[in-house]
Amino acid sequence: MKDPPAGILQGDLQDQKIAGYQSHLGVTRTQSVTFHGVQVQSGFTFDQVEVAYQTLGTLSPRRDNAILVCHALSGTAHVAGLHPETGRPGWWDFHVGPGKAIDTDKFFVVCSNVLGGCDGTTGPLSTCPETGKPYGMDFPLVTVRDMVEVQAKLIEHLGISQLFAVIGGSMGGMQALTWAVHFPERVRVCVPIATCVSHNAMQIAFNEIGRRAIMTDPNSNSGKYTSDRRPNRGLAVARMVGHVTYLSEYAMARKFGRALQPPVNPAAADEALFAVESYLHHQGESFVSRFDPSSFIYLTKALDQFDLFGGKPPDEVLRRAQARFLVISFASDWLYPPAQSRELVRLLKRARVAATYINLETLYGHDSFLIENPEFANVVRHYLGNEYRNADFKEAGAAI
Amino acid sequence: MLDLGTGDGAFLERLVRARHVTAEGVEKDPDLVARCIQRGLVVHQGNIAEGLDQYGDQTFDCVLLLGTFQELISPVEIVREAFRVGRQVIIAYSNFAHYGVRLQVLFRGRTPVTKSLPQVWYRTANLHFLSILDFREFCRQLGVSVIRQDCFNAHGKAVILPNVFAAEVVTLLESYIRKLNQT
Numbered sequence: 001m002k003d004p005p006a007g008i009l010q011g012d013l014q015d016q017k018i019a020g021y022q023s024h025l026g027v028t029r030t031q032s033v034t035f036h037g038v039q040v041q042s043g044f045t046f047d048q049v050e051v052a053y054q055t056l057g058t059l060s061p062r063r064d065n066a067i068l069v070c071h072a073l074s075g076t077a078h079v080a081g082l083h084p085e086t087g088r089p090g091w092w093d094f095h096v097g098p099g100k101a102i103d104t105d106k107f108f109v110v111c112s113n114v115l116g117g118c119d120g121t122t123g124p125l126s127t128c129p130e131t132g133k134p135y136g137m138d139f140p141l142v143t144v145r146d147m148v149e150v151q152a153k154l155i156e157h158l159g160i161s162q163l164f165a166v167i168g169g170s171m172g173g174m175q176a177l178t179w180a181v182h183f184p185e186r187v188r189v190c191v192p193i194a195t196c197v198s199h200n201a202m203q204i205a206f207n208e209i210g211r212r213a214i215m216t217d218p219n220s221n222s223g224k225y226t227s228d229r230r231p232n233r234g235l236a237v238a239r240m241v242g243h244v245t246y247l248s249e250y251a252m253a254r255k256f257g258r259a260l261q262p263p264v265n266p267a268a269a270d271e272a273l274f275a276v277e278s279y280l281h282h283q284g285e286s287f288v289s290r291f292d293p294s295s296f297i298y299l300t301k302a303l304d305q306f307d308l309f310g311g312k313p314p315d316e317v318l319r320r321a322q323a324r325f326l327v328i329s330f331a332s333d334w335l336y337p338p339a340q341s342r343e344l345v346r347l348l349k350r351a352r353v354a355a356t357y358i359n360l361e362t363l364y365g366h367d368s369f370l371i372e373n374p375e376f377a378n379v380v381r382h383y384l385g386n387e388y389r390n391a392d393f394k395e396a397g398a399a400i
Numbered sequence: 401m402l403d404l405g406t407g408d409g410a411f412l413e414r415l416v417r418a419r420h421v422t423a424e425g426v427e428k429d430p431d432l433v434a435r436c437i438q439r440g441l442v443v444h445q446g447n448i449a450e451g452l453d454q455y456g457d458q459t460f461d462c463v464l465l466l467g468t469f470q471e472l473i474s475p476v477e478i479v480r481e482a483f484r485v486g487r488q489v490i491i492a493y494s495n496f497a498h499y500g501v502r503l504q505v506l507f508r509g510r511t512p513v514t515k516s517l518p519q520v521w522y523r524t525a526n527l528h529f530l531s532i533l534d535f536r537e538f539c540r541q542l543g544v545s546v547i548r549q550d551c552f553n554a555h556g557k558a559v560i561l562p563n564v565f566a567a568e569v570v571t572l573l574e575s576y577i578r579k580l581n582q583t
Contacts, residue, residue, distance in 0.1 A: 326437075346453060346454040349444075349456070350455070352456075355442070356441075356443050357443075357445050358433045358443075379434050379437050382434075
């Protein structure tokens, strides 16, 4: 495995400030749209669902260049550019922008906050119209399929009948896969990254540790907490565990090693001695300031219950897909290990779906798609570029 | 078509563009897989020595083993897998009984280094050294028949005494065991 070139930032853009970071997109804004009468798989019907979303680039006259970017567990609609209030770059600013892997000069990029999230789309924090109070734990269980159904409404609202591509990592990859099998005629290219067709016991176990940390926080009050007494400590612990699973041993050794955190006081049992401890505390606190504990519970539940095939034979489900696939995994990802992506590819190929697969040797674990990553960016840029050109040729050919 | 050990995809791209075949490649090196993606090819990162489990039976008309055959630890298993996923198999190999090789061994007493076998013994990726007669025997053992064989050397096609004058061989194979089962 190769070391990354010097000067590459080792970290994602969500919870760390990068001094002097500049986005090529400048300030980008999030918009909102409301849909009425939205039924979810559990049977519950929302009177209204608000969806926060961002669009970047320009929709072509033929409306054939739209790419839906699906975010992961802790992501938001703010995919790239600088946030108008906080000034922070979007979570995928490394890879979405002019000339980047997902080129906003070429493509019309849409990213929306998922149903059950806490960044503007209806979720447990939203006010229930019947009680006038936040839903909290009365929010219905939502699934990845529900998230995708809401995205489909948004895409229709934007006047797009077919997406050129759906792309996402981790939970975003599950959404991309769901799009390809439930709206086969609306997706040309599907790019699931570091994801799986269903969680294994280890993935469920880590999520349950997070959920237990929140539910056993004295402030949680079985989920009926108020905004001034939130189970923040539980959420911070959940994020600490989660964050470790997103990294790799190499990433942590390189970033922290056994470096000490000043002021060094080896005699104090209740203080962070090592830099890695202090870093995790910071990650936890930073997450609490932007994420809702009940959203964390609902979204991790959706992840654990995700099953692309829903008990049906994989072959039968995947044969429906009309998209061409690019499946990407990372050799150092131990949370969504490459074997899960290989299994997805095996099932796709056995269903005679065109699938390209690459297992990148990026050393930074599950987070490898969120960090600055030239190999990853190259693969995505070329794949999308080639597929877009080919689709163009085919259409031109059909017209003649 | 399925191209095993497709490398940077240069050959497969020519094939796809010139012959308009639907094809995909398998390559184990992620850097080379990335180059294939750059060329717009469907490619699968995988080690063919671990089998071709991702493909169903008889998915392809033809499976290509062009630069890789002599580098395979167990060619028997891979040729069997190739015939599971494909109807025909094309294999290319270097003929170790070429007269240049024979002369080098005879007069220099050293392991030969030729145009077809350009690396010294400790650096070569080739694990197996075979002649045309050896390959014929290998096919017989596997229940595979040679439908077509083209032999080449520095001057072009080698027609006379290929086991002596051919440096490179390309063969088109079919499994007669499957044919027997079908009839």
